[in-house]
Amino acid sequence: MSHKERLDVFVSSTSYDLPEHRKAIVDALLSLNLQPRGMEYWAVTGDDPVQLCKRQVSEADAFIGIYAHRYGWCPVDFGGKSITELEYDWAGSVSYNGKSIPRFCFVIDALHPITIDMVEQDKKTELEAFKKRISAEHQIGFFKSVNDLKAQVIHALAEWSNDRRKAEKKAADATKQGQTSGTNKSREPKYFQLKAKKIDTGSALIDIIMGSDAHQTTHDDLQNDAEVELVGGFLQNITDYSDIWNDIDPINRTRAQLELQREIEDLASNGFLVYGCQNREIHRYGIGDNTQTISLNVQYIFVLRQSNPRVLRNSQIEAAMGFESQAFLGAFAPFLIYLKEY
Numbered sequence: 271m272s273h274k275e276r277l278d279v280f281v282s283s284t285s286y287d288l289p290e291h292r293k294a295i296v297d298a299l300l301s302l303n304l305q306p307r308g309m310e311y312w313a314v315t316g317d318d319p320v321q322l323c324k325r326q327v328s329e330a331d332a333f334i335g336i337y338a339h340r341y342g343w344c345p346v347d348f349g350g351k352s353i354t355e356l357e358y359d360w361a362g363s364v365s366y367n368g369k370s371i372p373r374f375c376f377v378i379d380a381l382h383p384i385t386i387d388m389v390e391q392d393k394k395t396e397l398e399a400f401k402k403r404i405s406a407e408h409q410i411g412f413f414k415s416v417n418d419l420k421a422q423v424i425h426a427l428a429e430w431s432n433d434r435r436k437a438e439k440k441a442a443d444a445t446k447q448g449q450t451s452g453t454n455k456s457r458e459p460k461y462f463q464l465k466a467k468k469i470d471t472g473s474a475l476i477d478i479i480m481g482s483d484a485h486q487t488t489h490d491d492l493q494n495d496a497e498v499e500l501v502g503g504f505l506q507n508i509t510d511y512s513d514i515w516n517d518i519d520p521i522n523r524t525r526a527q528l529e530l531q532r533e534i535e536d537l538a539s540n541g542f543l544v545y546g547c548q549n550r551e552i553h554r555y556g557i558g559d560n561t562q563t564i565s566l567n568v569q570y571i572f573v574l575r576q577s578n579p580r581v582l583r584n585s586q587i588e589a590a591m592g593f594e595s596q597a598f599l600g601a602f603a604p605f606l607i608y609l610k611e612y
Contacts, residue, residue, distance in 0.1 A: 281308040283336035333361035341393035472531030
C-alpha cells in the first residue's frame with residue numbers, strides 16, 4: 271500500500287448483536303484520525319456482497335475483529351465459513367511493506383451482559399472453534415462493556431497508528447535526503463506518471479476525496495445545458511465534500527457515498543465515465559528567493575466520454591516520454607496522467 275494521509279481500518283463483526291459496539295469503535299477510530307471501513311460506509315451497489323467485502327478488507331491498513339455469541343452468515347461455496355471468519359482470513363493475506371497488516375481481535379468477556387437474541391444457538395461449535403483459533407494466533411482483548419471495548423481499541427490503535435506514521439515519515443525523509451544529496455546540476459523538468467482508475471462506486475470515490483488538500487477536476491467538452499448541469503453538479507459535489515469531509519458525521523458520510531454513487535450511475539447512463547486518483551506531491555509557491563515548498567495530497571477527478579481515446583492506453587505517448595508500456599485489459603482500462611516535476 272502507498273502512503274495515505276488517513277489510515278483505513280476495517281471493522282469486522284456480526285451486526286445484529288453488536289450495533290452499539292460497532293458505533294463505539296467507529297467513534298474511537300475517528301477520534302484517532304483513522305478511517306473506518308465497514309458495512310456502515312458501503313453504498314448500495316449491484317456488486318456481489320462477498321467480493322465487495324473482500325475488496326474492502328484488501329484495501330485496509332489494519333483490521334479489527336469483534337466476536338461475541340454469533341458466528342454469522344455463511345455464504346455458499348466457502349466451506350461453511352461465516353463472513354466474519356472469511357474477513358479475518360482475508361485480512362491475514364493483506365500486507366504493507368512486506369509485512370502482514372495487524373489484526374486486532376477482541377472477544378466478549380463472560381461478565382459482559384447479554385440478551386437471548388445476542389446468542390446464535392445453532393452455530394456454537396463453529397463459533398467456539400473460530401474463537402479458539404483466534405486465541406492461538408493472537409493476543410486478544412476481552413471486553414466487559416461497550417465503553418471497555420472502546421477504551422481498548424483507542425489504546426491499541428493509537429500506538430499502532432503512531433508507529434506507522436513515524437515509519438512512513440522516516441522513509442519519506444530518507445527518500446527526500448537521497449533526492450537532495452549531491453549537486454543539483456540541472457533544473458530540467460522531469461515527468462512522473464499517475465494511474466487514474468475507473469471509479470464505479472461512491473465508496474471508491476470517497477477513498478480519493480478523503481484526506482485531500484487540493485483537487486483538480488477535468489471534463490470533456492459538454493454539448494448542452496443538460497450535460498453542464500449533470501457534470502457540473504457532480505464535480506461541485508466532489509469539491510464541497512472535499513472541503514467539509516472531516517466535519518461530516520458517520521451517517522451523513524454514508525448518505526454522501528450513496529449520493530455520489532447515484533450520480534456516477536447517472537453519468538454512466540448518459541455516456542460518461544469517472545476516473546480518479548490521489549497523489550502526494552510537493553508544490554512550490556512564492557516568488558524569487560522567497561519560494562517555499564508544501565506537501566499536499568492532490569485528488570484528480572476526470573469525467574470523460576466513453577468515446578474519449580484517453581481511456582485507452584496510448585503506448586506511443588509513453589514511448590516518447592521514456593516510460594515502459596504496460597498492458598491494461600478491458601474496454602475502459604486505467605489511463606496514465608503525465609505531470610511535470612521540477
